[in-house]
Structures are given as C-alpha cells and as structure tokens.
Amino acid sequence: xxxxTYIEHNGTEHVVEADAGMTVMETAVKNQIPGIEAECGGACxxxxxxxxVEEAWKEATGEPEEMEEDMLDFAFDVRPxxxxxxxxxxxxxxxxxxxxxxxxxx
Amino acid sequence: MDGREITADAVIIGAGxxxxxxxxxxxxxxxxxHLIDILDKPGGQCAELYPEKxxxxxxxxPVVTGQELTDRLLEQAxxxxxxxxxxxxxxxxxxxxxxxxxxxxxIGTRFHAKIVIIAAGGGSFTPKRPPLAGIEAYEATSVFYAxxxxxxxRGRNIVVAGGGxxxxxxxxxxxxxxxxxxxxHRREKFRAAPDSVNKVMALADAGKINFTLGxxxxxxxxxxxxxxxxxxxxxxxxxxxxxxxxxxFFGLTMKLGPVADxxxxxxxxxxxxxxxxxxxxxxxxxxVGDINTYPGKLKLILSGFHEAALMAQEAxxxxxxxxxxxxxxTTSSSSLQKKLGVK
Ligand SMILES: Cc1cc2nc3c(=O)[nH]c(=O)nc-3n(C[C@H](O)[C@H](O)[C@H](O)COP(=O)(O)OP(=O)(O)OC[C@H]3O[C@@H](n4cnc5c(N)ncnc54)[C@H](O)[C@@H]3O)c2cc1C
Ligand code: FES
Numbered sequence: 001x002x003x004x005t006y007i008e009h010n011g012t013e014h015v016v017e018a019d020a021g022m023t024v025m026e027t028a029v030k031n032q033i034p035g036i037e038a039e040c041g042g043a044c045x046x047x048x049x050x051x052x053v054e055e056a057w058k059e060a061t062g063e064p065e066e067m068e069e070d071m072l073d074f075a076f077d078v079r080p081x082x083x084x085x086x087x088x089x090x091x092x093x094x095x096x097x098x099x100x101x102x103x104x105x106x
Numbered sequence: 107m108d109g110r111e112i113t114a115d116a117v118i119i120g121a122g123x124x125x126x127x128x129x130x131x132x133x134x135x136x137x138x139x140h141l142i143d144i145l146d147k148p149g150g151q152c153a154e155l156y157p158e159k160x161x162x163x164x165x166x167x168p169v170v171t172g173q174e175l176t177d178r179l180l181e182q183a184x185x186x187x188x189x190x191x192x193x194x195x196x197x198x199x200x201x202x203x204x205x206x207x208x209x210x211x212x213i214g215t216r217f218h219a220k221i222v223i224i225a226a227g228g229g230s231f232t233p234k235r236p237p238l239a240g241i242e243a244y245e246a247t248s249v250f251y252a253x254x255x256x257x258x259x260r261g262r263n264i265v266v267a268g269g270g271x272x273x274x275x276x277x278x279x280x281x282x283x284x285x286x287x288x289x290x291h292r293r294e295k296f297r298a299a300p301d302s303v304n305k306v307m308a309l310a311d312a313g314k315i316n317f318t319l320g321x322x323x324x325x326x327x328x329x330x331x332x333x334x335x336x337x338x339x340x341x342x343x344x345x346x347x348x349x350x351x352x353x354x355f356f357g358l359t360m361k362l363g364p365v366a367d368x369x370x371x372x373x374x375x376x377x378x379x380x381x382x383x384x385x386x387x388x389x390x391x392x393x394v395g396d397i398n399t400y401p402g403k404l405k406l407i408l409s410g411f412h413e414a415a416l417m418a419q420e421a422x423x424x425x426x427x428x429x430x431x432x433x434x435x436t437t438s439s440s441s442l443q444k445k446l447g448v449k
Contacts, residue, residue, distance in 0.1 A: 039359075045155050070297050073269050074356050076237050078292050078321065079342075104237035106356060 002095035006033045006051075009103040018090045024099060025049040025086035035101035042086035047074040048105040049085045054098040061088050061097070076106045108213040114140045115425050117209055117219040119196050119365075122150020124395030124410030125225035126179040126188075131418040132223075133186025134442055137425050140219075141188055142211060144195040144230045149176030151396075152407075154231060154358060165408055175407075185447045191215060195230050199368045201388060221421050224377060224386070225410075227396040228360035236267070236354045238325050248332035249325075249352045253280070261285050263348065265335055267322050268355030269293070274302040276353055277315060287315040288347060290322055290337055322352065365397070373399055383420035384413045390424055392417045 001017040004027055008014070018027040028036040028049075040046035044067055053061050058081055064072065068087045072078050085099065116132055118125045121143035129139045147153055152161075152172030160169045170178070194211040199222060202208055209217040233251035235241060241249055253259065253276055260283040266273050269291035277289050289306065296303050310317040323344060324336035332352060338344045362375050371378055371387040376399035379386055386393050394417055395410035403409070422431050436442050 040155070043156060043159060045159070069293075069295075073292060073297065074234070076321075077323070106234055106237060 002090055002092060002097070004090065004094070005096075005098045006031075006036075007098065007100045008033075008035055009101055020090055020092055022090055023086050024051065024088040024090060024097070025084075027090065028085060033101065035105065036085060037105050038086060044068055044071055044084060044087055047071045047084060050075040050078075050102055050105055051083055051085045051099040052079060052081045052102065053083050053088075054100065055081060057094070057097050057099075060093055074106055075102075076104055077102055108211075108215045110215045111218070112140065112215065113218045114138070115219070116140070116221050116223060116421060117142065117207075117217045118223045118225055119199075119209070120150060120225035120227055120395070120397070121145070121148040121190065121192070122225060122227045122395060123152050123175060123179055123407050124227070124414060125150070125223070126176070126183055127411050128223050128225060128394060128414045128417065129183040129186055129188040130179075131414045132421060133183065133188075134436070134445060135418050135422040135431065136445070137221075137418070137421055138186065139188050139223075140191060140217065142191045142194055142196050142209070142217075144193065144232075146193050148180060148190060148192075149173065150227050151360075152176050161407070163406065163408065185445060195363065197364050199391070201390070205390065207390065220390070220425050222391045223417065223421075224365065224391065224393040224397055225395045226363075226365055226393075229362035229365065229375075229397075230360070231358040232361045232363070233354075234356045234359050236322070236356060238322065241325060243330050244325060244327065244332050244352070247330040248327065248350060249354065251354065253353070256280060256283055259283055259351065262351045264288070264351040264353060265290060265322065265337075265347065265349045266353045266355070267291070269296045269298070270355060270357070271298045271302065273353075273355040274298045274306050276355070277306050277309070278302065281309060281315055286349075288337075288349065289315060289317045290320055291317075292321055292340070293319065322354070325352065382416065384417040385420060392421065 004018045006014045016031045025038050037048035039048045068084050115137045116139040118128050118139050118141045121141040132139050153176045157173035196209050197212050198210045200208050207219050207222050259280050263286045264284050265288045266277050267290045309315045320337050320339040322335050323338045327333040334346050334348050336344050337347050377393040379393050379398045381400050384392050384394050394413040396405045
C-alpha cells in the first residue's frame with residue numbers, strides 16, 4: 001500500500017497507508033488529518049482541500065487541469081506547488097508522497 | 107426599502123431544485139407559489155456551484171448538468187406561472203393571529219402567505235470571506251463583498267481581489283469614480299466574459315487602473331479604517347500598497363442565515379420534519395430538501411422531489427379546507443392535463 005505523509009502547518013506529521021485509486025483528499029478525510037475540510041466532497045468546487053505538494057513530488061503528481069486551476073483561484077495563499085488534493089489520485093508511483101496542509105483553508 | 111405588499115397562497119423560500127419542483131406539485135393542486143432567493147438566478151446549488159457538472163442520479167435522466175436540470179425544472183413549472191423574487195433574503199418569518207404568515211425580506215418586501223415552504227438547502231448563499239487576519243473589523247467600513255451604491259466609492263483608493271466576472275465588472279463600474287483601482291489576481295487567466303477581460307486590460311494598458319499578479323496577504327489599519335494591504339506577487343515578493351477599500355470576490359458559500367431566528371425547532375442547523383407532511387414544529391410551515399432532517403434523510407435531489415409531492419397534499423388541506431382531494435395521475439387526468447396546458 002502506498003504511504004502518504006501529511007504535514008500540518010504546525011509541523012505535525014501524519015504518515016498513513018493509502019489505497020491506490022483513492023484521492024489524497026479522501027485519504028486525508030478517512031484518517032482525520034486536520035486542516036483538510038473538503039466541503040464539496042471531492043467535486044472540485046470548493047477549494048477547501050488545498051495542499052502544497054513537496055517540491056520533489058511535483059512532477060510525479062502532475063499539473064492541475066483547467067477546472068482545478070480555476071478552482072485554485074478560490075484558495076488562500078496559493079503557491080506554485082498548490083494542488084487541490086481531491087484531484088490527485090493515488091497510484092503506486094506516489095508511494096512516499098509528501099504534502100503540506102496550508103495554515104488556513106478559505 | 108421596497109415596501110411592496112404581496113398576498114400569496116404559498117411562499118417558497120429558496121429557488122433551488124427542490125423549491126422549483128414544489129411549484130409544480132403545488133400547482134397541480136391549484137396552489138400558486140411565489141419564490142424568494144438571495145441569488146440572482148434560480149437553481150440553488152445546481153446553478154451556483156456546479157452548473158456544468160454532470161448529475162447521474164436523477165430518475166429517468168441518465169446524465170444531466172446542474173444548469174440543464176434547473177432549466178428543465180423551470181420548464182416543468184412554467185404552466186403554473188411562479189413569481190420569482192430574486193436577490194432578496196428572507197429575514198423574518200412570523201405567524202399571524204389569523205393563521206397566516208408574514209415574511210419580510212432584506213429589501214423590505216412583505217409577503218402574506220397561507221403556507222410557507224422552506225426549501226433553503228444549505229442556507230442562503232453569502233460571499234466568502236478571505237481568511238485574512240482581522241478582516242471582520244474592516245467590514246462595512248473598508249471591506250465590502252458587494253457594491254450597493256457606486257457613489258459611495260467616489261474618490262476611494264480601491265483594491266479589487268479576484269478573477270471572476272464580479273471582480274472585473276466592479277473594476278469597470280468603479281473606475282470612473284474611484285481615485286485609484288488595483289486589481290489583484292493570481293494569474294493572467296480570468297474566469298470571466300472575454301469582453302470584460304478585454305476592457306479591463308485596455309484600462310490597465312492605458313494606465314487607468316493597475317493590474318497586479320499576486321494575492322492579498324495582510325491588511326493594515328486601525329479602528330475599522332483600512333490603510334494598506336500587503337500584496338505578494340507571483341515571485342513571492344511582498345510589498346505594501348496604500349489603500350482605503352478592499353473588495354474581495356472569491357465566490358459564494360452557504361450559511362444558514364436568518365432561518366435560525368424564526369422560532370422553529372432546529373437540530374444541528376437542520377429543521378426536523380415528520381415524514382408524512384414534511385411539516386416543521388409550526389403547522390403551516392413546511393421544510394423540504396437539504397434543509398430538513400428526519401430518520402434516514404439523504405441530501406439528494408430526488409429525496410427532495412418526493413418530499414415536495416407529499417408536502418403539497420397537506421398544503422392543499424390548509425389552503426382549501428373545504429375541498430376534498432382525489433388522487434390523480436398526470437397521464438390520465440384531464441383536469442391535471444388542463445392545468446399543465448396539454449393540448
Ligand atoms: C458539487 C456538488 C455535487 C452534487 N451532486 C449531486 C448529485 O449528483 N445528486 C444529487 O442528488 N445531489 C447532488 N448534490 C446535492 C444537491 O445539489 C442538493 O441536494 C440540492 O441542491 C438541494 O436542493 P435544495 O433545493 O434543497 O437546496 P439548494 O440547492 O441549496 O437551494 C437553496 C436555495 O435557498 C436560498 N436561500 C436559503 N436561505 C434563504 C433566505 N433566507 N432567503 C432567500 N434565499 C435563501 C439559497 O440562496 C439557495 O439558492 C451536489 C451538490 C454539490 C455541491
Ligand atoms: S474537496 Fe472540494 S475542491 Fe476538493
């Protein structure tokens with residue numbers, strides 16, 4: 001099972017086992033990671049599942065599609081590594097992925 | 107204040123998919139409805155949050171987008187000529203001595219209704235507040251989420267934040283009266299009408315407004331008066347920009363709002379109802395769709411449709427106490443077909 005590390009804004013790390021096929025958001029909600037609200041349940045229409053992908057994983061997770069990029073306009077403190085975690089599907093290739101949770105969701 | 111007085115059989119609070127279907131079910135039973143919604147269009151969540159996304163679980167429609175479903179519900183309700191009162195929020199709802207109800211909206215329209223259907227979904231749509239430290243203190247003096255009077259902005263130094271139609275429309279409308287306008291958006295692309303984008307870019311090229319690629323990160327000021335904003339550009343460099351007004355446009359979110367103050371029983375921000383009539387703790391006031399709760403409730407559009415049909419039966423008993431209701435199918439009843447305008 002791929003392992004995903006979530007780092008809260010205050011530095012607390014959570015390493016969890018993920019199921020391939022689930023999204024980074026779903027895995028966070030299932031494991032009750034603080035700071036990922038996911039109000040719309042993964043429909044890419046709330047931007048409250050915003051995370052920063054660690055630089056080293058930027059390529060493996062790919063670029064946001066247009067709909068996600070549009071939705072990122074509604075996130076707070078957007079950076080070049082910003083993604084909406086409901087749009088990142090976990091595969092074996094993402095085993096070890098590290099994402100940071102922003103200080104605030106919108 | 108508008109101050110209009112409207113007398114109605116039924117007033118529906120919320121023009122989401124469930125409120126729209128209530129018009130149809132009530133109409134079949136000869137009850138005419140008025141709908142009130144804070145949005146500038148009908149459709150609720152379907153039209154505001156996901157107009158282009160597909161819905162797969164509407165019975166009989168294998169796939170339909172949020173906007174298409176809204177359009178079809180409007181078409182279905184059309185024979186009953188519902189009256190829409192948009193961009194108005196119901197502030198108060200109170201039972202009257204004669205058994206009717208008085209509703210008053212934020213612009214002062216007063217509705218006298220025999221029955222009220224609360225189809226308020228997740229609550230009224232309200233602008234999103236950016237999570238900037240201390241922003242509440244500036245609201246209504248320096249930070250505004252809507253423009254009511256352009257004249258109030260004369261001579262101001264304004265920062266407009268956001269990249270949708272609202273942000274661009276207000277840049278265009280306020281530019282003639284403002285002392286200065288800075289538009290702050292995180293990327294070159296806008297989610298807005300191409301015509302507005304072109305006009306805004308032309309103003310920027312002519313030096314009449316400033317367009318900065320970046321994000322507002324901090325507010326500075328005191329006593330509710332904004333003095334400056336820290337803006338971080340896309341290279342990560344922050345700078346202080348003097349301004350007295352911020353207009354953030356980051357879309358809408360749902361907040362329960364005034365529904366909580368109407369003296370109805372609430373359970374975790376939802377209105378408990380029975381599953382026979384979908385009536386609230388106050389007879390004559392019904393709650394259907396996402397706003398209600400009962401054992402087994404699912405927040406699905408199709409559940410709301412079912413609730414609307416059952417609600418209408420009890421509504422008929424209240425509006426027409428002397429008439430007997432006979433069960434009929436739209437397929438075979440010539441009286442129902444006449445109401446629907448079937449030729
Ligand atoms: C991204 C997304 C995807 C979804 N997908 C599906 C799906 O596939 N299938 C499904 O069945 N459901 C789906 N849903 C849920 C579905 O949209 C809701 O169940 C449905 O919109 C509820 O309808 P409603 O009419 O009860 O309320 P809403 O659609 O929430 O409408 C309520 C309206 O009432 C207005 N209002 C509230 N209070 C006031 C007031 N005081 N004054 C004036 N106006 C007021 C609001 O502004 C709003 O327009 C989805 C929701 C989202 C966000
Ligand atoms: S959960 Fe709403 S956009 Fe990701």
